[in-house]
Amino acid sequence: MVGAKTVHVMTRDMSVMLDPENVVDSLNRAGFSHFVGVPCSLLQPLIAAVRTSARCSYIPASSEGEAVAIAAGLRLSGTKPVVFMQNSGIGNAVNPLTSLTCPLEIPVLFVVGMRGGATDNDSLEHLTMGRISEQMLSLMGIRSTLLTDDLNALERDMRTASRDMQELSKSHALLVTRGLLSSAAEPSTAGPRDLEALYGDGHNAAQYQRADFIETITQFFEGEAALLATTGGCWKELRQHRQSAADFYQMGSMGCVSAIGLGIALQTEKTVVVLDGDGAALMKLGNMSTIGALQPGNLVHVVFDNAQYESTGGQPTAAATVRFASVALACGYPSAVTVTTPPALKDALSDAIRARQTTFIHIPVLPGHKRDVGHDKVDFVSHTRAFERFIQTPSEVLS
Numbered sequence: 001m002v003g004a005k006t007v008h009v010m011t012r013d014m015s016v017m018l019d020p021e022n023v024v025d026s027l028n029r030a031g032f033s034h035f036v037g038v039p040c041s042l043l044q045p046l047i048a049a050v051r052t053s054a055r056c057s058y059i060p061a062s063s064e065g066e067a068v069a070i071a072a073g074l075r076l077s078g079t080k081p082v083v084f085m086q087n088s089g090i091g092n093a094v095n096p097l098t099s100l101t102c103p104l105e106i107p108v109l110f111v112v113g114m115r116g117g118a119t120d121n122d123s124l125e126h127l128t129m130g131r132i133s134e135q136m137l138s139l140m141g142i143r144s145t146l147l148t149d150d151l152n153a154l155e156r157d158m159r160t161a162s163r164d165m166q167e168l169s170k171s172h173a174l175l176v177t178r179g180l181l182s183s184a185a186e187p188s189t190a191g192p193r194d195l196e197a198l199y200g201d202g203h204n205a206a207q208y209q210r211a212d213f214i215e216t217i218t219q220f221f222e223g224e225a226a227l228l229a230t231t232g233g234c235w236k237e238l239r240q241h242r243q244s245a246a247d248f249y250q251m252g253s254m255g256c257v258s259a260i261g262l263g264i265a266l267q268t269e270k271t272v273v274v275l276d277g278d279g280a281a282l283m284k285l286g287n288m289s290t291i292g293a294l295q296p297g298n299l300v301h302v303v304f305d306n307a308q309y310e311s312t313g314g315q316p317t318a319a320a321t322v323r324f325a326s327v328a329l330a331c332g333y334p335s336a337v338t339v340t341t342p343p344a345l346k347d348a349l350s351d352a353i354r355a356r357q358t359t360f361i362h363i364p365v366l367p368g369h370k371r372d373v374g375h376d377k378v379d380f381v382s383h384t385r386a387f388e389r390f391i392q393t394p395s396e397v398l399s
């Protein structure tokens with residue numbers, strides 16, 4: 001590991017902030033105008049500034065690993081790419097970093113939202129990666145710099161990053177901690193879509209929010225099925241509807257919920273309902289091919305599709321051009337439908353239970369929450385143990 005340096009996350013005066021426009025100007029002056037990545041809520045102002053800048057292009061990637069590979073392509077084509085990511089995505093990026101960009105000396109600039117740092121009172125899923133992020137970057141030979149609100153330091157950091165890339169062919173990471181960036185309005189791109197235009201088969205535009213459908217699902221199953229809810233707002237909304245040991249809250253490991261559901265469905269008689277997001281499903285789309293190959297009849301895979309990463313500020317995903325139900329059928333699911341209303345969802349759930357075959361249900365939803373999903377403190381470890389007991393207890397004992 002040559003030239004790698006570890007920078008420790010420090011406490012910062014939260015009243016002092018960096019204007020995201022200044023960061024974008026500074027990046028542009030250093031020759032960085034091509035951006036690709038997966039959002040982090042800490043980077044929301046910066047991504048918004050990039051998306052509204054005429055001098056920048058922005059590619060929403062489905063995973064951080066894909067973002068690194070796209071950036072490698074951008075670099076090979078003569079640009080200086082920037083990858084946005086949350087530190088939780090470093091894991092997804094490790095393989096293309098260690099077997100593509102590092103060995104082939106293809107330098108990339110990273111801007112990393114640092115969740116779970118030493119002084120950041122963050123939620124459980126961020127603490128392990130918060131502790132090891134800088135060491136992981138360092139181990140991969142990526143020098144990291146903690147951004148501060150000092151504009152002179154920012155210019156200096158950009159020059160260092162640029163030099164690492166140009167002269168040493170080395171990647172460099174700029175670390176962004178909570179509250180550093182002053183807020184900026186997200187440009188509206190993702191939102192209610194015209195499904196008729198999208199699918200061309202008579203669907204109406206999305207009319208309901210995810211919470212409306214979660215209500216239908218919880219009422220339909222009344223605690224008999226295991227409900228597994230994905231990262232971000234989804235598990236929080238499920239928890240608002242009911243608090244049950246039959247529910248699994250997948251607060252981290254974005255994209256993995258359908259794989260967890262598959263592992264459970266293969267071992268239990270119980271019905272397993274996966275509540276996925278479009279961003280999360282796209283992040284690990286390969287999961288669907290494994291489900292399609294194994295086809296457990298007790299698995300229902302629901303994707304709530306708001307065409308955006310709503311939990312990190314509403315940046316668009318690629319969902320608007322994805323036909324999820326067609327993807328599921330092509331992956332081998334025996335049954336896949338798109339529904340847009342709660343009664344249609346109820347019918348689809350009845351069909352799935354009656355036919356006892358792996359079913360995919362794509363639900364276009366309006367963004368937004370019925371109630372604030374912010375501040376519920378959950379003991380995830382105890383809750384997961386209770387869920388484990390629910391799964392391992394035969395249904396006849398429970399009833």
Ligand SMILES: Cc1ncc(C[n+]2csc(CCOP(=O)(O)OP(=O)(O)O)c2C)c(N)n1
Nearest residue numbers: 088089232254277278279280308309310311
């Ligand atoms: C590997 C990884 N990358 C990024 C994030 C940050 N993150 C948390 S939730 C989320 C958005 C999830 O999008 P989607 O599945 O569409 O659900 P929505 O937020 O729209 O409800 C992102 C990007 C994360 N938790 N993990």
